[in-house]
Amino acid sequence: PTAIDQSFNTLFDFANGSITDKLAAVEDGANLRQAMTEALSTSFAAAATGARVDTTTMLGASACARLSLTAPCAAVTYDVVGVKNEVLVPSSQGYAESINGRWLVAKVTVCGLFELFYQASAKTGTPPGC
Numbered sequence: 001p002t003a004i005d006q007s008f009n010t011l012f013d014f015a016n017g018s019i020t021d022k023l024a025a026v027e028d029g030a031n032l033r034q035a036m037t038e039a040l041s042t043s044f045a046a047a048a049t050g051a052r053v054d055t056t057t058m059l060g061a062s063a064c065a066r067l068s069l070t071a072p073c074a075a076v077t078y079d080v081v082g083v084k085n086e087v088l089v090p091s092s093q094g095y096a097e098s099i100n101g102r103w104l105v106a107k108v109t110v111c112g113l114f115e116l117f118y119q120a121s122a123k124t125g126t127p128p129g130c
Contacts, residue, residue, distance in 0.1 A: 003103040004096045005053045012051035027107040035114045035127035070097045
């Protein structure tokens with residue numbers, strides 16, 4: 001798997017409760033600890049065992065800038081998977097960025113997911129750190 005695949009898989013392997021590993025795979029992860037902790041406590045999180053990246057499209061510097069992402073960046077289509085690679089959330093759209101030579105899941109991708117967790121939990125506002 002590519003470095004992008006590994007970052008997405010680490011983030012979505014909620015069966016592994018290590019928050020430190022997940023935050024290390026995400027842009028600005030240190031500021032997302034509280035939101036990650038809350039997300040991992042949801043029933044959906046317990047079912048997710050990783051992600052399968054379907055497509056990765058490298059974007060040019062101007063496209064990265066328009067998306068407020070660090071170049072190089074990539075658009076990523078992925079499925080969140082559960083036990084036996086069962087697809088839980090198909091064809092999700094997200095982004096990855098290369099920061100200091102490491103491919104990380106873009107913060108905008110993670111915060112979008114945290115907002116879905118918030119809605120599912122009937123919370124309002126913005127998840128901490130987003």
